[in-house]
Amino acid sequence: MNEMAAFSHERADDGDVLRFTGNLSLARIGDLPERLRGYDGSVDVIDLSGIDRIDTIGAWLVHRFAARHSARIEGLNPDSKHLLQQVEAADQPVAMRPAVSSGLVRVVGEVGDAIVIVLKTLYGLLGFFGATVIAFGNVIRYRRFRFNATVQRFEVVGVTALGIIGLMSFLIGIVIGQQGAVQLRQFGAEVFTINLIGRITLRELGVLMTAIMVAGRSGSAFAAQLGTMKLTEEIDAMRTIGVSPMEALVLPRVIAAVVMMPLLGFYASLISIIGGGLFCWISLGIPPITFVQRIREVVPITDLWVGLVKAPVFGAIIAIAGCFQGMQVEADAEQVGMRTTAAVVQAIFLVIVLDAFFAVFFTWIGWT
Template identity: 75%
Template sequence: MSDSAEFREDQGTVRFSGDLSLARLGTLPERLERVGRVDRVDLSDIDRIDTVGAWVVHRFAARHDAPVEGLSEDGQHLFDQVVDSDKPVVLRPKAQSGFGRVLGEIGDAVVLTGRTLTGLVGFMGATTIALGAVIRHPRRFRFNAVVHEFETVGVAALGILGLMGFLIGMVIAQQGAVQLRQFGAEVFTINLVGRLTLRELGVLMTAIMVAGRSGSAFAAQIGTMKLTEEIDAMRTIGVSPMEALVLPRTMAAVILMPLLGFFTSMVALVGGGLLSWVTLEIPPVTFIARIREVVPITDLYIGLIKAPVFGAIIAIAGCFQGMQVEADAEQVGLRTTSAVVQGIFLVIVLDAFFAVFFSWIGWN
């Protein structure tokens, strides 16, 4: 067994020897209290040191403001851990001014936004790589998974999208008629309903609804699988989560968004035409003929071009947030909320970009 812990003084240097562990310290802490001036502490002769021994030496050296030398690599690591833990505990945080707190929260939000944007761009790249791998190896394409997502994203959403589109068309027609009646131009309500529905609101409201339904579902499903370690198990058996989970959902959203947007726009035209018939006494035949005259085909093209881009960004945002779930079930709810907010925000940003771009190329 190692000798008990001892020390000796030599011209301002205190040299420890023996076993600096709890079982062998003995009266060492009391004897250290009687030591005078100390310039340095030498631990090169010790046989062993544990957390308690490191604590005793650290407090002794700190009291005399003396450096500690001679420890092995492992001993130095243990000593550093003890030194780092010797910090006062703050029971109450320091009071911070309101301006400083707001500035700090803004800074945290900016940093979080930057990290999220960087992660989302990287996730888009990973999805593109997975798509390339499936194109090179078509047998890895999961057709059944894509068809299943067709039902989740598309068929199950037709009812709520139809009702929403019908009501939006009626609201646009009603509000337009009220305002245009002041100028005796109620007939231009048809122009308003047709162009606004096909060019902007039909696809935009569809994207928002899909983000709320499917984007949140993607995040919750993948987040739950991440929490139960199913995704880790897939990687273990050689199955790529990007190809098995993310790619089918993204492809389903990209393919179905143009169809859903077109469906919503058509139902919105029906709603607007019905209200025009009831309140403005414009027959359906006249309404349809006027729509064909005043709505250029480019408005339909714009909606169909934007739709798959919106679908891709919604699906990728939902899957990305699902992949970020860690630790506990609370993360599933938080990430699901983030997926919806992020998807809707990106859709609106992209819609503004498309509006400027199409106006710039002359599709007015």
């Protein structure tokens, strides 16, 4: 095992044979690379049956020497032969600089890559939604609902968000009233500002802006929390002790988002109407009693149902996108930030797409 690497040349019936002996490892290889480079004879066969040991460095030397002389290698045991095959597979030319391509080809390639990523993400979200539904069915079937975890998520998603959502909605109501009054004043129809405030907040902006706020606030938190747990192997530990991460971590967050979104959306719509009513009282001289009476006259109850129907769907999308991206974290802490950003972007994008679908659908069924 400690004999230095060496080789000898022999003449045989099948051509020139170069026999290696000794230890072809980094510690005992000695000046073998220099001697192989200085060898100028012909070689048809490289016989390695006499070596004691070979490592990656030795396999690389033999492979390069055999390739340079177009010789075949014989005499290796299965393990050493597998090592040599791995070295041969790794011997590929490496481009020091990327190949220059035209701008059109590069743009088309980037668009294609983006489309593939989007399709894979949608497929993953669909599969994750199915896993969530299965987990919900198992919770109901085996009666192992985690009440405390779900109530704690209610507080995180809903109660602690009341302040920021209320402030945002109040200001949005004022902005809608101000911009609407400016445009309607040209036609002497400032009174219709009430119609604009009432209908657009209850039907669209109240729920939509709440969903965007929840996506940026709670959806990102879900992704970061689960991503950190995945990175520290807490989720693997839960599986080891027989606890389902879908039931213990994902399901409480999804239920909390689905239940709290209609309440937050209704709350945001009311606060926005209050903000718009305050503006109408101060700037347009419309008393609060007149404002409320006008709201009751011009806003149909279907506008409220439209907002309440969309809200739980938006909540489910936000929670599933956040939890899905959190469960995809691997390798390092940088993934947590990337997945958190992706969760927010995907949730907001899907919410807006679904809102457009709901707008067309409710118009088609006559809820206008």
